[in-house]
Amino acid sequence: MTHEHDAETVVDSPDHWRDEQTQRIVQRIDDLRQSIDNVDMAIIALLAERFKYTTQVGALKAAAGFAPADYKREDYQMERLHRLAVDAGLDPDIAEMYREFVVTEAKKRHRRIAEAGGDPGILDIFA
Numbered sequence: 001m002t003h004e005h006d007a008e009t010v011v012d013s014p015d016h017w018r019d020e021q022t023q024r025i026v027q028r029i030d031d032l033r034q035s036i037d038n039v040d041m042a043i044i045a046l047l048a049e050r051f052k053y054t055t056q057v058g059a060l061k062a063a064a065g066f067a068p069a070d071y072k073r074e075d076y077q078m079e080r081l082h083r084l085a086v087d088a089g090l091d092p093d094i095a096e097m098y099r100e101f102v103v104t105e106a107k108k109r110h111r112r113i114a115e116a117g118g119d120p121g122i123l124d125i126f127a
């Protein structure tokens with residue numbers, strides 16, 4: 001994946017690291033980026049685990065003939081994640097966007113499992 005580049009002043013172009021103060025700022029940004037990359041690594045690992053669990057729920061629901069969605073559970077998660085976000089100092093809108101994204105994707109996969117007669121093997125996440 002590549003991006004178009006404008007002729008902007010960006011951290012990654014050494015032409016712009018003229019003075020010492022700028023160099024210190026660039027060093028600090030590099031350190032922060034290492035931590036951002038570590039957080040992304042943890043999030044990807046956690047998302048993989050979450051989808052493995054929800055896939056198992058999907059297979060169990062299909063086996064029992066339950067619908068893919070459970071709105072009572074979703075209401076509970078919405079309220080809980082809002083509260084957790086506020087306590088953690090995170091904008092609750094971000095928590096809600098996260099919740100909406102993972103739950104929507106989990107339900108899509110539940111439908112695919114149900115359509116395949118309850119076989120979670122149709123999903124590549126078990127590869």
Ligand SMILES: C=C(O[C@@H]1C=C(C(=O)O)C=C[C@H]1O)C(=O)O
Pocket residue numbers: 054057058068069070071073074077102103104106107
């Ligand atoms: C995983 C489930 O199925 C769906 C997906 C959910 C989720 O990703 O957390 C929550 C509720 C359901 O709509 C479940 O019922 O627990």
